[in-house]
Amino acid sequence: MIEASKLTEEFGSLVFNDKVMRERLPKDIYKAVHKTIEKGTHLELEVANCVAATMKEWAVENGATHFTHWFQPMTGLTAEKHDSFISPTDDGRVIMEFSGKELVKGEPDASSFPSGGLRATFEARGYTAWDPSSPAFIKDGSLYIPTAFCSYGGEALDKKTPLLRSMEALSYEAVKLLHLLGYEDVNRVNTTIGSEQEYFLIDKDYYKKRKDLLFTGRTLIGAPATKGQEMEDHYFGVIKPKVSAYMHDLDEELWKLGIPAKTKHNEVAPSQHELAPVFETANIAVDHNQLTMEVMKKVADKHNYACLLHEKPFEGINGSGKHNNWSVCTDTGINLLDPGKNPGENTPFLVFLMAVIAAVDEYAPILRLSVASAGNDHRLGGNEAPPAIISIFVGDELAEVLKAVEEGSAYQSAGKVQMAMGATVLPHFTKDNTDRNRTSPFAFTGNKFEFRMPGSSVSVANANIVLNTAVAEEVAKLYEKLAPFKGEELKAKIAEVLKETLAAHKRVLFNGNGYTDEWVEEAAKRGLPNLKSLPDAMPYWISDESVELFTKHGIFTKEEIHSRYEILLENYSKSVHIESLTMQEMVRKDLTEGIVAYEKDLGKEAMQKKSLLGENAALLEISLLKKLDDASFEMSKALEKLAEDTTIAEEKTDALETAAYYQSIVLADMNELRKYADQAEALIPDKYLSYPTYGQMLFSL
Ligand code: ADP
Ligand code: MG
Known part of the structure; x- marks a missing residue:
């Protein structure tokens, strides 16, 4: 202690x-x-x-x-x-x-x-x-x-090597541009990351009883509890003493390892929590996040918890992400994404902001891919997580700044607005220049961008490799356009290039609610890609554009790109394969055992009642028996289909085709099977089941 x-x-x-x-x-x-x-x-x-x-x-x-x-x-x-x-x-x-x-x-x-x-x-x-x-x-x-x-x-x-390469590439391009803009004392820029880590805690004894959690990290069957997250009573709620003891221990272990754990709180879903560190240089932040995940599990074990880091451990309630707060800072101490008092006049800020906007628009499919995994696909596009469409939220003030860029007019900052809370005893303070938008996958949050798509279980290295490289490329492009000019000419050229870049990429800007169907339609109209799954997005990874980007900046060789393509696809297929086998086994053995035992008791009870009270007795037992039989009939058909399709998948050889098959056929079979399995499970009392239910797992701590 x-x-x-x-x-x-x-x-x-x-x-x-x-x-x-x-x-x-x-x-x-x-x-x-x-x-x-x-x-x-x-x-x-x-x-x-x-x-x-x-x-x-x-x-x-x-x-x-x-x-x-x-x-x-x-x-x-x-x-x-x-x-x-x-x-x-x-x-x-x-x-x-x-x-x-x-x-x-x-x-x-x-x-x-x-x-x-x-x-x-x-x-x-x-x-x-x-x-x-x-x-x-x-x-x-x-x-x-x-x-x-x-x-x-x-x-x-x-993952470390390409991350380091990408940090250097961004630094190299940024320094060139900054020198051109008159910041000759800058020798290096540093990418900074603060990754907020979400996680679930459940009782370890429960965890051990579920093959799906043990083998795949997520529940593959499970009827919802009668209460979910609808009361919104967990988010920032009082932290229970046992959980608080865990968090305390966790903080201490992390602090000893030099990890600046800063914020802890309850998250939206029951049993879900978050830990956020103070931001650090990208590669240290990534190392520290890997360590944080490990220590979270280790400390959980000591407290008789299991720490679940999967992106979607439970159906029907929020999954877990890892918001990647990202910025770029010079070795002279300038945060290039800090708008400062007068963003309209802040040339380095405007230029880098524009590079980020262009990068996110231009390389959206690769950015989407950088967060793709079998687990995270369940989360992206769900109502709690940003959709698979990538757009940028800039907030009101920056929207005005960008409008001025577009119109070539001068931006007048409205200045800080005093907050009025209507009670004089309350302290007086000024409002932030932008409200929050929790539905945006890529949001400007004052002096950094928050990329909200990364999943909770994976290294954030990938996301940052792509982000750094894409921004490096856009910075390089801006430099090319501006390099021939000097003095007043340069000033005029900057305004022109900013305007032109904004016009080319403003389709990616969206300040509205990203969770609505209207946005999906609108995004399609704007031509923004909506890549729902890893196999959908994967071809972009080996596209000419991607190879050009990564080889030009020395991040990956063509061979390294292809090797990563194979690994990602294989990993995806293997994950879904294990899920399918585990689900089949749980349904065939564990759930069926419960169904049969309960049916037997119901049947016995019904027969006895009938012999005592006549044919019209035992209505409830018979109706339950009938419902259970109907559900298990459908369940059995769906189980067979899943088993057959999984065998077909096992025989496929092409990596992309296999993954696409797992995604479109095997996962769909699993959803179908789950529907009936959950119907059956909902009818069975807990004591007949050899594994804990959602209600027990989520509300027992
Ligand atoms: P919220 O997401 O609730 O707005 P904060 O504003 O506290 O939370 O910041 C979230 C994370 O962003 C923290 O990990 C914080 O250290 C990190 N962060 C703050 N400034 C920067 C920066 N310049 N670069 C990278 N990360 C940053
Ligand atoms: Mg956040």
């Missing part, structure tokens, strides 16, 4: 952070590491040796006996393999050692990680390379070293 007064000392106590480095490394070594972090310069072996020795000393003092290279393969999870620091001596003892070579490079066998055909299994070698820009930390007695992961041929097999 961290005492409140000790928090500032305890924060990051398990992290080999800048402070520790400054204290423990010789000055020249510390400087060399910093140069590598900031400028990406090559790290000499002697520097690495010194850092490694210091790291080991610090780690051992803090209880670590092992080290591991920690990386993020294409499974979307993290991977680790631990080696101890021990090294035997001639006289039968051991000493603790850790060399620069071990710090800088690892050689895990890569053959069992997804590579999408990038390497044959006999070319098993893979490399992990230290990412000095994300600090090492201690967890469970091991020193964790964040690393990038690549194949023997140097192709990225992970």
